[in-house]
Amino acid sequence: MTSKRRDIVREDCRRALAGGTEMLAPLRNSALFVTGGTGFVGTWLTEMIACLNDEHGFNVHVTLMARQCGRFVETAEHLAARKDVTVVLKDVRSVLDLPPETQWIIHAAATPDRRVHASDPVGAVDVIVNGTRAMLVAAVQLSQLRKFLNISSGLIYGTQPWDMPAISESFCGSLDCANVSSGYPEAKRFAETLCAAYQSEHRLIISTVRPFAFIGPYQPLGLPWAGTDFIRDAMLGGPIRVHGDGQTIRSHMYPSDMAYWLLNILVKGRSGQAYNVGSARGVTLAEFAARIADCVPGRPRIEFGVLGERRPPASKRVPDVSLCASALSLGLSTDLDMAIKRTISWNQTT
Amino acid sequence: MPRLNVAILGSGNIGTDLLIKTMRSSLLRCVLFVGRNLQSSGLAKAGSLGVPISWRGIEAIVEKPHICDLVFDATSALDHQTHWPILDRLGKIVVDMTPARLGAMCVPAVNRDSCLEKRNINMVTCGGQAAIPLACAIRQSHRDVSYVEIVSSIAARSAGPATRINLDEYVETTEKALVALSGCRRSKAILILNPADPCINMQTTLFAKVAQPNLERCRAAVAVMEKKVQDYVPGYQVIVPPIYENGRIVIMVRVQGSGDHLPTYAGNLDIIDCAAVAMAEAIARKHFHVTPQTKNGPGL
Amino acid sequence: MKKIIVSDPTLRDGNHALGHQLNVRQMVMYAAASDAAGVAIVEVGHGNGLGASSLQVGESAIEDLAMLGAVRAVLKHAKLGVHIIPGFGTINKNLKPAIEAGVDVVRVASHCTEADTTQRHIGYAREKGRVAYGVLMMSHMAAKEVLLNECRKMESYGAEAVVLMDSAGAYLPADVSERIGFLARNLSIPVGFHGHNNLGMAVANSAAAAEAGATLLDGSARGLGAGAGNTPLEVMIAVLHRMGYSTDVDLYKILDAADLAERHLMPKIPTISSLSIASGLAGVFSGFAKHVERVAAEYGVDAREVFRELGNRKVVAGQEDVAIEVAIELAARKGEEK
Numbered sequence: 001m002t003s004k005r006r007d008i009v010r011e012d013c014r015r016a017l018a019g020g021t022e023m024l025a026p027l028r029n030s031a032l033f034v035t036g037g038t039g040f041v042g043t044w045l046t047e048m049i050a051c052l053n054d055e056h057g058f059n060v061h062v063t064l065m066a067r068q069c070g071r072f073v074e075t076a077e078h079l080a081a082r083k084d085v086t087v088v089l090k091d092v093r094s095v096l097d098l099p100p101e102t103q104w105i106i107h108a109a110a111t112p113d114r115r116v117h118a119s120d121p122v123g124a125v126d127v128i129v130n131g132t133r134a135m136l137v138a139a140v141q142l143s144q145l146r147k148f149l150n151i152s153s154g155l156i157y158g159t160q161p162w163d164m165p166a167i168s169e170s171f172c173g174s175l176d177c178a179n180v181s182s183g184y185p186e187a188k189r190f191a192e193t194l195c196a197a198y199q200s201e202h203r204l205i206i207s208t209v210r211p212f213a214f215i216g217p218y219q220p221l222g223l224p225w226a227g228t229d230f231i232r233d234a235m236l237g238g239p240i241r242v243h244g245d246g247q248t249i250r251s252h253m254y255p256s257d258m259a260y261w262l263l264n265i266l267v268k269g270r271s272g273q274a275y276n277v278g279s280a281r282g283v284t285l286a287e288f289a290a291r292i293a294d295c296v297p298g299r300p301r302i303e304f305g306v307l308g309e310r311r312p313p314a315s316k317r318v319p320d321v322s323l324c325a326s327a328l329s330l331g332l333s334t335d336l337d338m339a340i341k342r343t344i345s346w347n348q349t350t
Numbered sequence: 351m352p353r354l355n356v357a358i359l360g361s362g363n364i365g366t367d368l369l370i371k372t373m374r375s376s377l378l379r380c381v382l383f384v385g386r387n388l389q390s391s392g393l394a395k396a397g398s399l400g401v402p403i404s405w406r407g408i409e410a411i412v413e414k415p416h417i418c419d420l421v422f423d424a425t426s427a428l429d430h431q432t433h434w435p436i437l438d439r440l441g442k443i444v445v446d447m448t449p450a451r452l453g454a455m456c457v458p459a460v461n462r463d464s465c466l467e468k469r470n471i472n473m474v475t476c477g478g479q480a481a482i483p484l485a486c487a488i489r490q491s492h493r494d495v496s497y498v499e500i501v502s503s504i505a506a507r508s509a510g511p512a513t514r515i516n517l518d519e520y521v522e523t524t525e526k527a528l529v530a531l532s533g534c535r536r537s538k539a540i541l542i543l544n545p546a547d548p549c550i551n552m553q554t555t556l557f558a559k560v561a562q563p564n565l566e567r568c569r570a571a572v573a574v575m576e577k578k579v580q581d582y583v584p585g586y587q588v589i590v591p592p593i594y595e596n597g598r599i600v601i602m603v604r605v606q607g608s609g610d611h612l613p614t615y616a617g618n619l620d621i622i623d624c625a626a627v628a629m630a631e632a633i634a635r636k637h638f639h640v641t642p643q644t645k646n647g648p649g650l
Numbered sequence: 651m652k653k654i655i656v657s658d659p660t661l662r663d664g665n666h667a668l669g670h671q672l673n674v675r676q677m678v679m680y681a682a683a684s685d686a687a688g689v690a691i692v693e694v695g696h697g698n699g700l701g702a703s704s705l706q707v708g709e710s711a712i713e714d715l716a717m718l719g720a721v722r723a724v725l726k727h728a729k730l731g732v733h734i735i736p737g738f739g740t741i742n743k744n745l746k747p748a749i750e751a752g753v754d755v756v757r758v759a760s761h762c763t764e765a766d767t768t769q770r771h772i773g774y775a776r777e778k779g780r781v782a783y784g785v786l787m788m789s790h791m792a793a794k795e796v797l798l799n800e801c802r803k804m805e806s807y808g809a810e811a812v813v814l815m816d817s818a819g820a821y822l823p824a825d826v827s828e829r830i831g832f833l834a835r836n837l838s839i840p841v842g843f844h845g846h847n848n849l850g851m852a853v854a855n856s857a858a859a860a861e862a863g864a865t866l867l868d869g870s871a872r873g874l875g876a877g878a879g880n881t882p883l884e885v886m887i888a889v890l891h892r893m894g895y896s897t898d899v900d901l902y903k904i905l906d907a908a909d910l911a912e913r914h915l916m917p918k919i920p921t922i923s924s925l926s927i928a929s930g931l932a933g934v935f936s937g938f939a940k941h942v943e944r945v946a947a948e949y950g951v952d953a954r955e956v957f958r959e960l961g962n963r964k965v966v967a968g969q970e971d972v973a974i975e976v977a978i979e980l981a982a983r984k985g986e987e988k
Binding site for chain 3: 503515517522540550
């Protein structure tokens, strides 16, 4: 990766840490174990730890475990080469024991790629259910473990009612369990229940995070998500195609904030509590596309409903993050416009 | 009786089916069955059969390199690219079941002997295993084969997520192998998934364009080739012997699976596993001077 | 007024009717007329799409890229569309060069139960900034719940719309209303319909699709297409306008385009032959018609019986070779009976 890309990401980490690092002090001189460590979440966590170590003397050692590291070595070789980072290649379902010095676990192994959920729902579900179980069994044996952070998903809530402005952690949601599309969220729900069971029976200290949507570096632009589609279309010179009437509402968080929030929840989150992680600022896809267009020279054209006027009932997915804001004093260091600009410049720098 | 020690990398359907076939062979001994997911049913099955297992991937072989002479790689093309340099350094013979195309393309009925000296042997594709022997029979009976096209229909249930996402690799590998091994000038491969219930057996049709078709010689050559394949793929059967129709030679074969680890309709998976085991047995004989004592010894 | 996007596959599906022998001159002439009439998408190619020229389904008179380049040059408003079936056409050999030649809309097709074969092709088209559709062929062979699940797969891969094809011409309007209605209610992307006329229902089926919520409809000039042909475009436009839909298509100009196609593209106007009725009832892909006719004559068996047996075997599009096997088998049975 070019140094320019590294600089963008490091600046992002500094901005997220600008409010001070004292809340994260419990991490000093400790060992963190991350499953799914070479994915989007793991890579950003590692960037943040690297910044804490390099610029604030935190001396955290990170072990990243993943099935594959191919892409990680290509896109983040500066992380893979660090002395304070160890990469272990292993399927999370095969975990029997963890390094005895492990004090913190962030369990992020699972693919959020909905193409995989569609083509290999069995594999996607299996990794979540059996991977989480293997990690919990191993965590029980650790003598120095301080917290197990389970990365769940904002999708566990199912459909957000249109008249609900934002989803709070107490919303039980609804999913059609007989629908194969529910495989991923149902598995994530079960993983949360499994965590509750281990907490109850084995007294493990576990917090859960429910991430929503992100936009930023390290997100492959090939993912068929509205945000990545729009940015890719814009970078190709447009037009940016918005399906339907563009009234669907989503919110996007920049990943350096995500990483900062995760570390805070890891350190200070209450056991048994789930925390939404995302941006509370919902925008329509029409507005989102317009903001992206504004960030590209020549302002690419935006097309609506080119494939027919069919207007599906607009959907909405916005988290209520007041719990993180009030209990953990977390906020955003990067707003949507800045997130878009930085994502585009990171992707343009190859 | 001495046997060739083999390891199997990959605990999915192909790997597990290879394990069952290997255990039946009097020339091979599976000394290690390797996966990545401790909780996979393939590892559980191997364990229940008393075969040593590991879930530590290629590392398991790196740590005990002397345990085996030959490795079947039944993982994925991407993984094989990582595995081959490691196995090469360890001096292993590798039979590659993935479409990675790093090694010599092998269809035992056609080029078993020339593959005996190779260290990385690629088993092409199911369609290639079924059709290339026929293409060679046509080539043997005609001076010039300008074009060969093969169409394979397989039961949808026999195609897992990896097959479905890799149709392009299937097509390209099969086309390349057709030209390389049969000597035709141009080739095309088509793959069709058929969801009919009950499941269809794998069926492959070969079309060829030749100058001056000689059906009589062609039929004789195809009959000989059919026997050669049947020696290691019991369910291989010519159902339409060479005919000349609409300006092209047409031959059709059906492949029924042995039903080892996979259902009998999965002839497409069976044929490539049968071919791989046949190749490993030939290597066992040649390199280690093992005398054949198998039920299908003659012809091997 | 509700709007229907009209896609014209005359120069693709029509190739089935002509043994894939349409030439560049014919293509350019018709594409210009269709474009001038206001059709949204002009589809071009071998009947089975990119990379499908083969002994199995028939060889094209001209290369894919020659067709695409020539038609690209004459389209002023309409988008240039292609059909591609994974298993026939690959990204490297066929889709990549087609996109470089200026294709706007990539319609990635699979048998109606095998949508997960389309993931990479749909993804590639989207990555290149092109419009990607998912197409489910032979859709009469699956229940609506199965179709919905396959459509959801395509949506997850990035398909921006899905089209149900009645490839065998087997539907009655009630079947179409049920399936299209179910998809339109449950999907968030637009739904389309592509009819065949084996049972004389293509226009009625297309109208039913529009009423049930389809916003994309396919039709070709005089119905030029596989078997008994597609939905005749000029009739479909007239009917849609009569029903109060807007299409952006000028009726007189599309009538002119159909006349031009009749004069310059077709040796004979598509009709519902007796054989295509048998084919529609058997639920066999309309593209089999020419192959079945040929092998039935060669082996002296009744082509309708060949269709019936193919229907029993539940063959899918692309299994044209099985017609030979069936004809040989029927001939042998006939021999035994004698």
